[in-house]
Amino acid sequence: MGAAVERACMALNILIIDDDAFVRDATALTLSDAGHQVKSAHNWDAAAAIIKDATPDLAITDLQLPGLDDAAIVALLRSRLPATPIVAVSGASPEVLARARAAGAAASVAKPFDWETLESAITAALRR
Numbered sequence: 001m002g003a004a005v006e007r008a009c010m011a012l013n014i015l016i017i018d019d020d021a022f023v024r025d026a027t028a029l030t031l032s033d034a035g036h037q038v039k040s041a042h043n044w045d046a047a048a049a050i051i052k053d054a055t056p057d058l059a060i061t062d063l064q065l066p067g068l069d070d071a072a073i074v075a076l077l078r079s080r081l082p083a084t085p086i087v088a089v090s091g092a093s094p095e096v097l098a099r100a101r102a103a104g105a106a107a108s109v110a111k112p113f114d115w116e117t118l119e120s121a122i123t124a125a126l127r128r
Contacts, residue, residue, distance in 0.1 A: 015056035016040040017047045017073065018089070019065050023111070027060065030115060044068060044076060051080055058125065060118075062111075063090035063100055070096045071103035078104035085125035089113065 014036050018024040021042070028038045039056070041047035043065055050056075059081065061073050068076075070092065077086055088100035091111035100108050106125035109117055 011035055011037070012057040013037045013039070013054065015047060015050060015059045016061075017042075017044070017059065017065070018062040019043060020062065023062070023089075027118070044073060047073075047077075048080070051077075055081060056084055058085050058087070058122065060087045060089065060122075063088050063096055064092060071099040071105075074100045074103040074105045085128060087118070087121045087125050089118075 014031055016024055016027050016031075016038060017040070018027070019042050024040050024042065028040045031038050039050050039054075041050055044067070047061075059077050061077065063070050063073060065073055070090075071088075074086055074088055077084070085106040086104060088097060088105035088108040089111055090096050090100070090108070094110070097108035097110065106128045107121035109121045
């Protein structure tokens with residue numbers, strides 16, 4: 001991850017929710033290597049168990065999770081974590097990303113994404 005996110009996010013606790021193990025693990029590794037504490041979940045139930053015990057400083061979530069429609073995960077996160085910035089990621093249409101922002105995501109990123117794009121979204125979300 002670039003210097004901008006490292007400066008903007010000094011040692012954040014970050015929650016990553018994605019049912020795609022490759023994306024979830026690669027994102028977690030990159031953010032961990034940048035000095036952040038990362039917890040990851042493959043679905044809402046696993047994420048809910050994590051946030052029950054600790055409030056993350058930032059949540060990064062896929063929008064296409066089993067059993068949930070587009071922006072439902074953002075609404076669930078927003079209801080449990082009202083002050084936590086959320087970055088929504090999805091390989092779906094731009095309309096899906098727009099619904100996520102309307103539901104409370106501070107930023108959104110289309111999949112596939114590069115690290116600079118994710119970094120920009122994280123920085124924007126943290127500034128809100």
